[in-house]
Amino acid sequence: xxxxxxxxxxxxxxxxxxxxxxxxxxxxxxxxxxxxxxxxxxxxxxxxxxxxxxxxxxxxxxxxxxxxxxxxxxxxxxxxxxxxxxxxxxxxxxxxxxxxxxxxxxxxxxxxxxxxxxxxxxxxxxxxxxxxxxxxxxx
Numbered sequence: 001x002x003x004x005x006x007x008x009x010x011x012x013x014x015x016x017x018x019x020x021x022x023x024x025x026x027x028x029x030x031x032x033x034x035x036x037x038x039x040x041x042x043x044x045x046x047x048x049x050x051x052x053x054x055x056x057x058x059x060x061x062x063x064x065x066x067x068x069x070x071x072x073x074x075x076x077x078x079x080x081x082x083x084x085x086x087x088x089x090x091x092x093x094x095x096x097x098x099x100x101x102x103x104x105x106x107x108x109x110x111x112x113x114x115x116x117x118x119x120x121x122x123x124x125x126x127x128x129x130x131x132x133x134x135x136x137x138x139x
Contacts, residue, residue: 006032008079020084023137026130027078033130034075034096037123041068041103044120051114060106064120067103070096071127086138093131093138100128 009028045064048057074096078089104124111118 008032011079012081023134026134026137030093030130030134031075031078033127034071034078037100037127038068038072038075040120040123041065041071044107044116047114047116057110057114060110060117063103063106067099067124070099074131090135090138093135097128097131097135100124100131104128 006028008031009024012024012028041064045061045068048054048061048064051057054061074092077092101124104121107117107121107124109117111121
């Protein structure tokens with residue numbers, strides 16, 4: 001998505017009033033990363049449920065689903081600009097980065113055996129980085 005604008009970027013650019021001194025590229029990248037991570041974590045949990053060793057993956061499934069919920073919520077909170085509260089955004093971003101880190105660590109333990117866990121760990125790491133980058137750019 002480096003060369004083309006995302007829908008999140010389009011929406012931020014179309015916002016009818018100023019969104020302040022926020023790095024809109026970092027903001028849009030974080031929204032996109034959160035929604036991608038939510039989808040991948042949900043798919044990973046579903047794939048884990050289809051594995052023969054599903055009982056061994058119970059913690060991974062739980063971590064996937066927690067991360068998916070937190071990422072989806074973060075994407076939604078960041079998408080709302082009216083009455084924006086930087087403190088709430090920062091808290092949600094921190095929670096998302098924490099959930100992504102935990103999920104990446106858990107999925108990485110299964111990555112050699114399950115390709116879906118390898119992919120999920122990679123996407124979670126990217127989302128964690130996007131959240132941390134946005135937090136840093138917010139000051």
